[in-house]
Amino acid sequence: MLNYIWAGLIVSSFVFALGYDVRDFAGDRYRNGRPLPVTLSFPDGYDPAARRVPVEIRIDSGQYGSFYRTEQAPAAAYPGYLLQSEQGTQLRFAAGAKLPEPLATIGKVSRSRDEELQGRLVGFTPPAATAGVVFEPVRFVKLNAIATAALDFAKTGAEIAIGLIGVLALFLGILKIAEDSGIVFALVKLVRPILRPLFPEVPADHPALGMIALNLTATVFGLGNAATPFGIKAMEELQKLNPSEDTATNSMVMLLAINTASLQLVPPVLLLALMGTQINTLIFPILTTTVLGLIVAIVATRLLGRLRGYRASDPHRNPPAPAGVEA
């Protein structure tokens, strides 16, 4: 299933991006190559010899609306400056200006090094105040966006993993002490009655149950940093029981389902920061939702595990042929 979802995400993003781009192209949304009428005024006066002249840019909202065929309206005036160069006169909007669409999108393509929206000024004969500004042609915005997003998040993925190294090392080290000193074994005996029914494949005295217990404790107290290493350690213990190398067992799916449902009594820190004191009124609904979600997760895992296809792929039912014995 993950194969299909994964491929589906990639293929559909390409299809949708292309669709949006073709629509924009057909509708000439960005008016590539045509000048947008602007009115310029020079608060410090116009000096033809200066390379850089400060300017106030006004765009008539009626003209803007009919030019780009949009409902959005520009602000009353934008600060900016003129830049004289050999290629002609450049008009630059000050960085950080709140631009209406589609000018904002154009600004992402037609931009100077300092992230200012820039365009070529045409029909400008100083000191006349009206002129037109032509921006860099904007094409395939969405296709460009999905490519950039893919590259950015590939980097993010590696960064997240690298960022985990320290925390993983800390808690895996602590867990090794817990194993060597018998804490895990003691924990197993403690949680066996509760966890055994959920993980019937795990032998009664196996340390996996202790790791699962630690993972769940950390989750319940909202300690994501600790929960992840404990969960990974629990997965490793479950993997030791797995006859297959790359196929999940029922216990692994159960552990995963419980973790995605994420039963936590303490709301996430981020939510606390976002909602402020509002969070107090939300504790009860969050708790209700997460408990019911957990129940659905457990029931769904159990029921789906009984489907014929998933039974057939269960490594415990159909262990893979031992290495070296080719069918």
Add this chain to the structure above:
Amino acid sequence: MDTARNVISVLSFFVVPIILVGFPLYGLYKRVPVYESFVEGAKEGFQVAVRIIPYLVAILFAIAMFRASGAMEALTRALDPVLGLIGFPAELLPMAIIRSLSGSGSAALVVDMINQYGEDSILVKMAAVMYGSSETTFYVIAVYFGAVGIRKTRHAVPAGLLADAAAMIIAVWTVRLLFG
């Protein structure tokens, strides 16, 4: 309810220190060479993190592409009439979809909605409950299964998504019941 909450939030401050101090202390009592044990276990941290990378990159880049493509808006429009039938506000559909895909993405959506509707609005409350009541399914799959090299995930994805869908609908209903 309030005292129970206080007890839990106070306890949550103690869990990590107790683990970090208590485990080695108990190890000493049991005459375990604690420093050696710790280093032995910690060695694994690097390998685990590196093992996760391919899985995380695979999941994150596909989801990022999907979000950047504008497919979400199209999906929202397509599903709008269906959602009306179960009393699910269309404004929350992006949140419901993103929640299983991306943790940072859904947090950003909560921020957007606070800016748009204000903290007191029922929509923001629903979104916050959605955010607070489940984990990012695909991230958990990538990290947990990636760490042990599991590629064939069997029913993990459908089970996780079913639970997520249920949680999203329950979130809307409970908030509506309490504040609606």
